[in-house]
Amino acid sequence: xxxxxxxxxxxxxxxxxxxxxxxxxxxxxxxxxxxxxxxxxxxxxxxxxxxxxxxxxxxxxxxxxxxxxxxxxxxxxxxxxxxxxxxxxxxxxxxxxxxxxxxxxxxxxxxxxxxxxxxxxxxxxxxxxxxxxxxxxxxxxxxxxxxxxxxxxxxxxxxxxxxxxxxxxxxxxxxxxxxxxxxxxxxxxxxxxxxxxxxxxxxxxxxxxxxxxxxxxxxxxxxxxxxx
Numbered sequence: 001x002x003x004x005x006x007x008x009x010x011x012x013x014x015x016x017x018x019x020x021x022x023x024x025x026x027x028x029x030x031x032x033x034x035x036x037x038x039x040x041x042x043x044x045x046x047x048x049x050x051x052x053x054x055x056x057x058x059x060x061x062x063x064x065x066x067x068x069x070x071x072x073x074x075x076x077x078x079x080x081x082x083x084x085x086x087x088x089x090x091x092x093x094x095x096x097x098x099x100x101x102x103x104x105x106x107x108x109x110x111x112x113x114x115x116x117x118x119x120x121x122x123x124x125x126x127x128x129x130x131x132x133x134x135x136x137x138x139x140x141x142x143x144x145x146x147x148x149x150x151x152x153x154x155x156x157x158x159x160x161x162x163x164x165x166x167x168x169x170x171x172x173x174x175x176x177x178x179x180x181x182x183x184x185x186x187x188x189x190x191x192x193x194x195x196x197x198x199x200x201x202x203x204x205x206x207x208x209x210x211x212x213x214x215x216x217x218x219x220x221x222x223x224x225x226x227x228x
Contacts, residue, residue: 033074045092051123061092082127086114095146097173113144130174147196149203162192
């Protein structure tokens with residue numbers, strides 16, 4: 001327990017994890033279960049997803065354009081969540097979303113820059129295209145990343161508006177049309193937005209390209225018209 005043995009009390013620490021306020025041995029290299037995609041695909045992105053407090057799943061985006069979900073027991077990949085995704089230029093990014101309203105399922109979003117944004121509701125058997133994306137997210141113009149910040153889902157980096165951030169509603173993280181909100185982040189700098197992170201009350205976003213960098217979006221004002 002880290003409350004009894006602080007990090008400063010350790011002379012050497014190797015292959016350990018500090019999760020759950022404890023110091024414990026890190027995961028090993030033993031193979032658990034079978035290979036997804038019959039071993040013919042490489043993993044582009046994976047996540048440890050808990051659709052509810054009693055159910056644990058591993059979700060993997062494969063290089064074959066398919067998304068796999070394990071059976072939760074290391075026994076195999078029982079469910080194919082999505083198939084036939086375009087893989088050329090795909091950068092997969094899985095983002096868990098909260099339960100926006102009491103009784104709603106927890107959700108898992110998939111951003112790829114190329115394919116329409118997908119979402120898995122709870123422990124479902126398939127990912128669906130999000131219900132109400134922004135009008136800019138069409139065809140191959142899709143966001144390259146998503147991030148949940150202050151109860152909203154944010155996304156950006158689509159080719160046709162590379163400096164624009166889009167925000168969902170708080171009651172439905174799939175809805176980017178009702179009370180639509182966009183924020184342009186220094187469009188004269190860098191090539192495009194590539195990532196986001198919620199940190200100490202602000203939304204940090206990254207840009208690539210000459211003149212790019214890290215930007216902080218201040219969302220502290222109660223009126224989103226004053227966000228900058």
